[in-house]
Amino acid sequence: MGATTDTSNETIDLTIKVWRQSGPDDRGEFRTYDLKGVSTHMSFLEMLDVLNEQLLAGDEEPVAFDHDCREGICGMCGMVINGQAHGPDRETTTCQLHMRRFNDGDTIVIEPWRATAFPVIRDLVVDRSAFDRIIEAGGFVSVNTGNPPDANAILVPKDDAEQSMNAAACIGCGACVAACKNASAMLFVGAKVSHLALLPQGKPERKQRANDMVAQMDKEQFGSCTNTYECEAACPAGISVENIARLNREYLRSLLPF
Amino acid sequence: MNRLLFALRSSIGRKLVMGVTGLLLCGFLVAHLAGNFLLYVGPDAYNEYADTLHKQKLLLAIAELGLLVLFLMHIYLAISTGKDNKTARSQTYDRKQTKIESNSQGIFKAWPENWMFVSGALVLGFIILHLIDFRMEFRPDITYEGKEPFEKAVMLLKNPITATVYFAGTLLLGVHLTHGVASAFQSLGTSNQWTQKCFKWFSIIFGVGISLGFASFPVWALFK
Numbered sequence: 001m002g003a004t005t006d007t008s009n010e011t012i013d014l015t016i017k018v019w020r021q022s023g024p025d026d027r028g029e030f031r032t033y034d035l036k037g038v039s040t041h042m043s044f045l046e047m048l049d050v051l052n053e054q055l056l057a058g059d060e061e062p063v064a065f066d067h068d069c070r071e072g073i074c075g076m077c078g079m080v081i082n083g084q085a086h087g088p089d090r091e092t093t094t095c096q097l098h099m100r101r102f103n104d105g106d107t108i109v110i111e112p113w114r115a116t117a118f119p120v121i122r123d124l125v126v127d128r129s130a131f132d133r134i135i136e137a138g139g140f141v142s143v144n145t146g147n148p149p150d151a152n153a154i155l156v157p158k159d160d161a162e163q164s165m166n167a168a169a170c171i172g173c174g175a176c177v178a179a180c181k182n183a184s185a186m187l188f189v190g191a192k193v194s195h196l197a198l199l200p201q202g203k204p205e206r207k208q209r210a211n212d213m214v215a216q217m218d219k220e221q222f223g224s225c226t227n228t229y230e231c232e233a234a235c236p237a238g239i240s241v242e243n244i245a246r247l248n249r250e251y252l253r254s255l256l257p258f
Numbered sequence: 259m260n261r262l263l264f265a266l267r268s269s270i271g272r273k274l275v276m277g278v279t280g281l282l283l284c285g286f287l288v289a290h291l292a293g294n295f296l297l298y299v300g301p302d303a304y305n306e307y308a309d310t311l312h313k314q315k316l317l318l319a320i321a322e323l324g325l326l327v328l329f330l331m332h333i334y335l336a337i338s339t340g341k342d343n344k345t346a347r348s349q350t351y352d353r354k355q356t357k358i359e360s361n362s363q364g365i366f367k368a369w370p371e372n373w374m375f376v377s378g379a380l381v382l383g384f385i386i387l388h389l390i391d392f393r394m395e396f397r398p399d400i401t402y403e404g405k406e407p408f409e410k411a412v413m414l415l416k417n418p419i420t421a422t423v424y425f426a427g428t429l430l431l432g433v434h435l436t437h438g439v440a441s442a443f444q445s446l447g448t449s450n451q452w453t454q455k456c457f458k459w460f461s462i463i464f465g466v467g468i469s470l471g472f473a474s475f476p477v478w479a480l481f482k
Contacts, residue, residue, distance in 0.1 A: 017352075030352065080351060080353075080354075082353060082355060083351060083353035083354040083355035084355050084356075084357050085357070088357075090357065109352055109353045111351055111352060111353075114347055114349050114350065114351055115346060115347055116345060116346050116347060116348050117346065179357065181343075181347075181372065182343035182346055182347070183343075183346040183347040184269075184343075184346070211265070214268055214269070214270055215268065217269070218268055218269050221342075221345060221346055222269075222346055223269070223339075223342060223343035223345075223346030223347070224269035224270075224272065224273055224339045224342060224343060225269075225273065225444075225445075226339075226343070226371065226374065226441065227371070227437075227440070227441040227444045227445070228371045228372065229358065230356060230357065230358065233356070233357035233358045234357050240451060241444075241454070242449070242450050242451050242454065244444065245444050245447050245448065245449045245450065245454070246447065247270070247447075248270055248273075248274065248444070248445055248446065248447030249447030249448075250447075251265070251268075251270045251271075251274075251447075252274065252446070252447055254265070255261070255262060255265050
C-alpha cells in the first residue's frame with residue numbers, strides 16, 4: 001500500500017474482506033466482496049456506503065459501522081484497516097482516510113476493534129461504554145453550580161495549559177486499545193487523568209481520580225501497558241505516551257500519605 | 259495498608275513492582291559484571307575477590323535470598339500480567355501491522371519489546387544452567403574439587419557447548435534489557451517526552467554493554 005501510483009483522477013476496483021457478525025452472540029466470519037469503480041475522491045466511509053448500497057441491491061444485510069460527524073472530531077468511527085487502527089495514515093480517523101491511499105486491485109481487510117472490553121455488537125460496531133464507565137469513575141471535577149467564575153480568577157501557567165489541552169484532545173475513539181497488543185486503555189486513561197491533574201481545578205481530586213479510574217479500567221478487563229507505544233502511533237488525536245508516564249506518576253502519588 | 263495492597267494488585271501497581279524489581283536486578287548485573295572483569299586482571303585478583311566474597315557468609319546468604327525474592331517477584335508478575343493481557347484480547351486480528359515507522363522496517367522490527375516474555379523465559383533457563391555450573395557445582399562432566407575459582411571458570415567456559423550457551427544467553431539478556439530498562443522508567447512514571455528518548459538510548463546502551471561484557475568471557479576462555 002502507500003501512494004505508489006497517482007490515482008487522484010481515477011476509479012479503482014477493490015476486493016473488500018470485511019468482518020460480518022449478526023450480533024454479540026454470533027461467532028462471526030469474514031466475507032469477501034468485489035467493489036468496482038470506487039472513486040479515489042471518496043472517503044473510506046463513503047466507500048463503505050457504496051458497498052452497502054451494492055449489498056442492499058443484492059438483498060444482503062448492509063455492513064454496520066459506527067460514524068457520526070465524518071469530520072474527524074467526534075471519535076465515533078473506527079475500524080482496523082489492513083491491520084492498522086484507522087488505516088495507514090498517522091493522526092487520521094477512518095472518516096478522514098481517502099481512497100486515494102489505495103491502489104487498483106487492492107484487497108482491503110476490515111475488522112472491528114478487538115478487545116474483551118469492547119464486545120462486538122454487530123459487524124464493525126463495538127460497545128465502547130467501558131470508556132464511559134471509566135470517565136464516570138473519576139474523569140470529572142466537582143464544582144459548585146452558580147454564576148461562572150471570573151475568567152482570570154485562577155491563573156494557569158501556559159505550559160500546564162498547553163499540556164492539559166494536548167491531553168484533552170483525546171476523542172475517546174478507542175484506537176489506542178485496538179492497536180495495543182494487550183488491548184490496554186492506558187493512553188485513554190492517561191489522557192483523561194492528565195488533562196484534569198495538570199489544571200488547578202483538577203488538583204483537589206487528583207488522588208481519588210487516579211485510583212478510581214485505574215480500578216475501573218482493570219475491572220473492565222483492559223490489559224496492562226508494556227510500553228511498546230503502538231497506541232501513540234495509532235492515535236488520531238496525537239496523544240503522547242508522556243500521558244501514560246503521568247498516569248503512572250499520579251497513581252504512585254495517590255499511594256503516598258502526603 | 260489495605261489500600262496499598264489493593265493498589266499493588268492493580269495493573270499499574272504490578273507493572274510498577276515489576277519495574278522496581280527489574281532495575282534492582284540490573285544493579286546486581288552491574289556488580290556481577292564488575293566482579294567478573296577481574297578474570298582479565300588475572301588468577302590472583304579473581305581468586306582473592308571470590309574468596310573475600312565467600313567469606314561473607316551471612317551477607318552472601320542475605321544477598322542471595324534477596325536476589326531470589328526479586329527474581330520470583332519479577333517472574334510471577336510477568337506471568338500474572340501476561341495472563342491478564344491475553345484475556346484482554348480474546349479474539350485476535352486477522353491482520354496486524356504496526357504504525358510506528360521505525361518498527362515496520364529494518365531487521366529488528368521492534369522485536370525486543372514484543373518478545374519480552376520469551377526472551378525473559380530463555381534468560382531464566384540460562385540463569386538456571388549458570389547456577390548449576392557455578393553456584394551448585396553440579397556438572398557431572400566437570401571435576402570441581404581442588405580447583406581455584408579462576409581455574410573452574412576457565413574450565414567451564416572452555417567447553418564449546420557451554421561457551422555457545424553462555425554467549426547466546428548473555429545476548430538474549432541484552433535484548434531483554436534494551437527494552438526492559440526504558441520500560442521500567444516509564445512504568446515508574448519518571449519519563450516525559452525528552453527523558454523518554456534519553457531512557458530509550460540509555461536502555462539500548464546498557465543492554466548492549468551488559469550483553470557484550472558478559473559475552474566476552476566465553477570468547478576469552480576459548481583462547482585461554
